[in-house]
Amino acid sequence: MTEEKKADYAYQAKNAWTEMEVDEREEVFDFNKKYAEFISNNKTEREFASAAIRKLEAAGFKNIDQVEQLKAGDKIYSLNRSRALMAAVIGQDDLAAGLKLVGSHIDSPRLDLKPNPLYEAGEMAMFKTHYYGGIKKYQWVTMPLALHGVIIKEDGSKVEIKLGEEANDPVFFISDILPHLGKEQMKKSMSEGISGEQLNVVIGSIPVADSEVKEKIKTAILEYLKREYEITGEDFISAELQLVPAYKTRDAGFDRGLLAGYGHDDRVCSYTALEAILDIDNPKSTAVILLMDREEVGSMGNTGMQSHFFEDQVANLVDLYYADYSELLVRKVLQNSKVLSADVNAAYDPDFADVYAKHNSAYLGKGVVVSKYTGARGKSGSSEASAEFMGEVRGLFNRAGVVWQPAELGKVDAGGGGTIAQFLANYNMDVLDCGPAVLSMHSPYEVVSKADVYHSYLAYNVFLEK
Structure with a gap:
């Protein structure tokens, strides 16, 4: 077997920048300019949710409380105590076939x-x-x-x-x-x-x-x-x-390929998910985004993922979609749904290389990160995506030209962390963690790659639409 053929069989994550044409690079920079302005102006959950609703309403989304019946193509949103929200575009398939959902959080340290x-x-x-x-x-x-x-x-x-x-x-x-x-x-x-x-x-x-x-x-x-x-x-x-x-989000590096700013974790996923659903009109499955609160403190409380807000809104969808409501229909919608838990991963930092598993770490510029599991030590405190769902998502991304990379959070026993994935998985959904890498996560000034931000948007968009 030739060395060239061996290289064909081996897996190696691509650098997103080398995969781009000139016009796409311009689109990446333009997208990130808008993202930087948005998170510079909206640094709290209330501010983010309020600005998100303005964008949703401008795109034709209606408050679910003002809707009497739902059909394919309808666009709705629901706000929870000014600090968490759900938005949906009703799909062509029957609602009981399940949702395509991207869930993130809008709180930051x-x-x-x-x-x-x-x-x-x-x-x-x-x-x-x-x-x-x-x-x-x-x-x-x-x-x-x-x-x-x-x-x-x-x-x-x-x-x-x-x-x-x-x-x-x-x-x-x-x-x-x-x-x-x-x-x-x-x-x-x-x-x-x-x-x-x-x-x-x-x-x-x-x-x-x-x-x-x-x-x-x-x-x-x-x-x-x-x-x-x-x-x-x-x-x-x-x-x-x-x-x-009090910093603004700004370009970083001579080549301006990075963005430095406060709150990338996890507003980078929330913004890209928001933009993804704004660009969808007639999805096959009902497309949903969740922008939740209180993830940084365990997702507890009435605006966190452990509240009944999401479940209540699914019940609301069922009630408005079907002539006859039943709790069984709510359960069918939930268990047939598929989810990307949109949260960031830790970017490999060469100055602290001893805590990263080199071959299983996320790197800036290599696209959106997919994490089969998070957690700590023996994978505790997390869910884990099935091999079938991993195969489905990577196939979808490959066909759509989304640049992605697999990673886990640091070396085994070096630490760990969790996302809202575990709470969504409790509804018997297929869930996979998916988001960009962040350098200096949880610091007052975090860094992301503009290429990864853009490919996060592409990933969420194709997942919701296809």
Whole structure:
């Protein structure tokens, strides 16, 4: 057997850039420019969901609550508490034949304000925070932070805040000890160098002029908040306020082939899934996307994948599609469905090569990643796709020209992680993890390849449509 013939039989992941023609490369850059603008402007679950609905409605999608009957070609969406949503295009096949579903999440690691956050210390006004999701706490100090979120007042009115993103906005930051005095800190492990209770945000320093006031700087901030937003200290108790990196998503590298930004995990999958369903008009199977909340903290809560939101919406579809509703029909729709769990994987990092399995790692620029399983140690805390479903998906991708690569998350016993795949698989669906590789995942500034972003879109689009 010749060496050339042996090479034909061997598997080797392709580099997506070398597979492109010039006009496709231009399309990749244009697609990523729009993606970068979208995630730069929508850094919270509420902002992402709201912007997604604007795009859906502009494309003819209707709120499911306003629909009385469903037929092939209809486009609907459902919003859950402003932080999670489902969108669907009804297919040609009978609904009971199952859905083609792409499920992702729109929450990212961040710092949440505590219910009673405001205090004064060291001639500064400060906010107390509680970190959300898996972060390296030392990465969040001495960087510009923006404040995003909503405050619900006791009369039910809503105040929206988005401060720190514009060039003329003030930013916020968390201090760190100078190296001249950091001897004891630097003796600690990296996980202990900055504690959760030290993630306190500097928000002001100018006191009120009233000599009778004890906490002059705190009072000055309260007066500012009352003047600018008509809120009081008690209003923080019914608020969802997040501190996120104030950076914009930007091109990275001389060749501009990478994107650096906050929240690629997992908004890169959510955005590409959204664009994929927006480009579908008449699918064979009913096409569905799920943009869920709270994945970074276990998918628990009424906006997470472990809630009944998805199941309730499938029941809603069945009720509007068939003349006679039955619970058995709901179960048939669920068990006949096929799912891509759209979440990111860890990109191989040569500076930390010891934790990656070289031949089973994801690489930037080699297309969308398919992961048969996630989990940790002995594959715990995850589902696993069947060989049949793996074969079906790779065949679909190959025929459509989607560049893809297989990978798992690091070496065995080096760590691990999970996605919403396990919760979808509990409905007896076929589920496969599928998303782009991310460098420096869960950091305030993550990196993805523009080629991988685009091929994620292609993968989701062909899966939903075909």
